[in-house]
Amino acid sequence: MTSHARRRNVVGALLAGTVALSMTACGGSGSSDADANTMTVSYSQVVADQLPLWIADESGLFTAQGLKVTLTNLSGSDGFPALVSGQTQLASIGGSEMVSGAASGGEVNYLATLTPVFPYELFAKVTDPQELKGKRIGVTSTSGSLYVATLEALKQIGLSPSDVQLTPLGSVTNVNNALVAGTIDAALSHPPATTQIEAAGYHSLVDLAKDKIPASNVGIAATTDYVNGHGDQIRRFLAAVQQAITREKSDEAYSTSVLSKHLNVTDPAALHETWQYYAQEALPDVPTPTVAQLQTSVTELAPSVPAVKSLDVAKIVNTSFVTPAG
Template sequence: MKLAIVRSVAVLAAATLLSLGFSGASLAAAPAALEKVVVAGWSKPITEVTNLLVDEDKGFFKAKGLDLQYVPGAGGGDAIRNILTGQADLAFTDPGSFFAALEKGEKLRAIYDIYPQNVFNVVSLKSQNITRPADLKGKKIGVYSLSSGTRQNLLVLLHQAGLRESDVTIVVTGLLNFAPLMQGQVDATAATDTGLLVGRQKGLADVNVMEVKNYLNVSSDMFVVREETYQQKKELLKKFLAAYRDSVNWMIKQPEEAAALAVKRAIDGKDAAVNLDVIRLRNLSSVSATTQKKGLGAFDMDVLQKAADTYLALGLVQRAIKVSEVVSQDLLPAK
């Protein structure tokens, strides 16, 4: 009798599900719940991070069981603040902001080298005759924000000429900072390669460009997490990094498709042709001799240590940082 009751309940349950439109096939295909992962960016959702914006279209992160969310920021310092306050799991940030937070005693760990090439520069109109770091003394120089890599890398450039931040006047001009340069509000402006590209396409001409990589070719950006996150969420982070690498490989192999998707996903992506140029530059900055040997995301530890030593010499940090203690590559997917 008990068996008959069980069978009756099972039949009734099946009939109820069928009446609601569920078939055996649809039940089997029901997706598992996605695990949320939040990335704190240094910027708004712009074209150069298209691979983080197109999961609705491409599903790189969903394929790993992840629900990817992006929190915008205004500089690498913002990104780190967002992980420290629990607003995000990973910070998309620059080495300078990472070093500054470590120096304040924050427990952080870098786990993936996003852009192993230095993409920062300082741009000036040729009429200013600024051709070397020493020429910046006494000048007004624009930066995206005081917590951005533009400021940090400007200070690296000044250091090459024995100059300090107090030897120049820094002006916060925002992300699209070439208008103040063209209007004479600043003598030079610190930017990125993609920022310069867009500026030139909007009419910026007759400029001198000093590329910071010619002085210190350190990584531009990396993924950083709190030490607690690193210790407690390793499987989540491994899945995220595997998905991220897949998305970068896609953008490298299919830049035209990425440029087209940026039109609807990036706030600055209205022109697909411009998007393509931006994406190609970012693709170039994603690879290096180290990543060729070890795979995307691998760090050149010697270069990163040199950068930490430079920041100490600059006075940007007050104590030595041993990068081998705060950088881990064990979560990187196999090449």
């Protein structure tokens, strides 16, 4: 099967059930310079992992690079199909979506990481983790980054997925709300939601961020076709993201003002905790993608998605667009 035919088949399979999007894809080799410098970029969850994108957009860093970038929120299950169909040019999604999509035949490059660790703690009211057996644990889906991180957390407390009831709830916000409401018994979460979760009587059983397990909780992906035709645009996009990372780490006041707007949080203590957690613990100085970050998803998804077992993730990772530190 030719590369073009394989890509067409993948798009057809992945787009089933996907929301209809009215987006303008970047033109191909015959597009104007203006079209080539225009890109739509999706992000999968409204979480603080995405702050570098929001900063780059709102502080004019993309514009300074000569790019016209439109950010749009699409779930991971919708974001990957939109990417391979050309409705978006870049996607900020989890490593699990990249791995499962590539295993299905999607020709994708992993270009950068915004969160190279799992930025989650496992919250519950039990004191002995074994008391979670048979209990409901919330996840967003059965393939996303939160799902993969939950499997890792269960492993650390000596439980397997079959010991608990993994309950897909669609979004991080839904998971957090269900935990506070008590309709699930445990879940992974991170700031700023942890402030409300702890106030509801939950405590942390596992802190995955401190363990520094390599992961791609949120990374930047593009199709191989787009990479081959728009390398200069990608390089400028990631240069703006690097500048945004630097500002996030050094300018708490501005960072928390952007967070407040996007997360709809006004509590100064919660915003400070969120900024501190990401800027000082989860966010890399340089967003370099690695094989190890994707391999964690391969390991956790292999039992339920057999196709990932034979996936060579080294062929997905593309470090050529990230400028090394130093």
